[in-house]
Amino acid sequence: LPADGQNVAAVINLGDLVTNGQCPAHWERFLRITEPLTSRVPYFPIAGNHERTDTVEGIENWWTATGLPVGGDRLYYCFDSADGWVRFIALDSNPIVNSGSHWTREVQIKYSEEQFTWLVERVKEHRGPVLALLHHPPFSAGTHRLQWEKDELLVEQRERLVRALHESGIAAVAS
Secondary structure (H helix, E strand, O other): OOOOOOOOOOEEEOOOOOOOOOOHHHHHHHHHHHHHHHOOOOEEEOOOHHHOOOOHHHHHHHHHHHOOOOOOOOOOEEEEOOOOOOEEEEOOOHHHHOEOOOEOHHHHHHHHHHHHHHHHHHHHOOOOOEEEEOOOOOOOOOHHHHHOOOOHHHHHHHHHHHHHHHHHOOOEEEO
16 A cells, blocks of 8 residues: 555556567466555556567467556557546557568558557547556657657657647556
8 A cells, every 4th residue: 555545546557568579477476566556556568569469379368467468469558447437558669660570561650550550549539637658768868769760750750649649638558
């Protein structure tokens, strides 16, 4: 319990849950470590690059360990606070940022467009504040900035993401 005696309502993890998502032992360790928490509160993970969701093994291990998203083959999802006031949108930044290394450019563009459209729709259908959650920070002065600047497509992808976040009226971004 926190110092003020209030219960933790949920936990959101912004990625890199494991060192290598292709390795079942890493997931077993993660589940063992987090079990005291996940047995008490909802746990919402976001896929980071270390989850290796660019591979069949990584995807299978992700779904087995997290169960998210429920239904569908995309790793982005949304959920609302228990009172319905705050909406949380969990984005999958891996295919947006990992240009050409794991996904073809055509798949990357298609997947990103689908996700950006979905993001805007989820925000517009909600009346309360909306928080966007993703692993790769679109705003960074550190080394992650370089990921978005590797080539012209990534620069454009970042601009499209930021535009979608801005135009849809996102209240906050956590990455």
